[in-house]
Amino acid sequence: MEEEKTWALVSEVGGENGYLEEAAEILKQHFQIISYRELLENPVLHGSKIQVLFMWKYYPAAEPWLLRLLPSLKVVASGGVGIDHLDVPFINSLGVKVVNTPGVVSDSTADLAMGLLLASARKIIEGYQIAMDPRTIHLPCRLMGVEVTGSTLGIIGLGDIGYRIAQRSKGFEMKILYHNRTRRSVDDEQAVGASYCDSLDGLLRSSDFVVVAVKLTSDTTGLIGHRELSLMKSTATLVNISRGKVLDQDALVEALKSGTIRAAALDVTHPEPLPRDHPLLSLPNVLITPHIGISTYNTATRIVEKMVENALAAVKGLPVPNEVKMQ
Structure with missing residues (x-):
């Protein structure tokens, strides 16, 4: 049932910063997704439901003010290998895991x-x-x-x-x-x-x-x-x-x-x-070129699959394959 799926925040489907339709379908198989715009329209109604933040090409940015709108958040899943756009110690201090997708890119x-x-x-x-x-x-x-x-x-x-x-x-x-x-x-x-x-x-x-x-x-x-x-x-x-x-x-x-x-x-x-x-x-x-190193259909699909795998593990309290841990 749709209502039984874990809620996850995404940038958008389509658009400049959004997921390809094919990739979004992978997310929808496992999560009830809500867009960044929908969250901001009613943060009180939606914020407490969200347990996963999926970041695609840095969006939505994991800013402190946004994270504080998500009291049930368990994991920030970032597509790609770089983590320089994430304040991992701060995110971890909120009891939230950080994962990325090395290898597939x-x-x-x-x-x-x-x-x-x-x-x-x-x-x-x-x-x-x-x-x-x-x-x-x-x-x-x-x-x-x-x-x-x-x-x-x-x-x-x-x-x-x-x-x-x-x-x-x-x-x-x-x-x-x-x-x-x-x-x-x-x-x-x-x-x-x-x-x-x-x-x-x-x-x-x-x-x-x-x-x-x-x-x-x-x-x-x-x-x-x-x-x-x-x-x-x-x-x-x-x-x-x-x-x-x-x-x-x-x-x-x-x-x-x-x-x-x-x-x-x-x-x-x-x-x-x-x-x-x-x-x-x-x-x-x-x-x-405009930062297109990972921009192929096959790689985009593999990134989303890996994000889903990591997020599901984090939500279920299982070992997380690609958890980022600061040295």
Whole structure:
């Protein structure tokens, strides 16, 4: 019966910040869902019923004022792997668990990283614009890119996503370097042909392409700034699929304008979207996508399935597969 299902808060179904209809149907199989708008229309009536907050692309934001409207809340289930948008200690202090969905996002994010790398290296967007321009009457010879096959790739953060980027890069016969808090096992390294750099500086100096795939923490905020960019080759490309705050964007603008590095390809910025007059948007050697690393139908479905699995366990008082616990 519908009334017997646990109540769960969602952003909306459809719309800019909402769930795909197919994904929403998965939620409805297990929960009585209520939208953020419906809650705000009558918080006294609905707030006390809600035991689960499902966050999709950061919405609804788990702000303290919202959480206080939900006295029966047991779990905040966030889609994706990053938790930098969540105040986990505060949420836990309310007796509420926090869960995320690691693993299921790794393939789609690694695919996009390689897509950004290839598109930037071979000037695919610029080539598309020329090919489609109604004023084009001949194809220019000047549209020269850089070789990906056989080049050196430096991966900063060889976690699950970083490792899958390495797997894909092996197919391009790239020399793979990586820098990580802890070194991977010899078997892991050998499987993808990756070499460990105990120094981030060494990786930056040696790489033709640098892919940033770290989690955003206090240690990684501003990880790549003026000094780090100055160490990179003038022919190098920086790819960021982690979080915008990992990069000093002012330093990146300066490096791109001055030719300190060749190009940048970003799926993440800070803020998102950037202000329309931000200098990154006017540079010809920047490629920016709107944080679409997990945006595939298959991945969206798997994320929702994992959110449901975690939430049901939390509501039933069972061990929660992907509970986030602060170290």
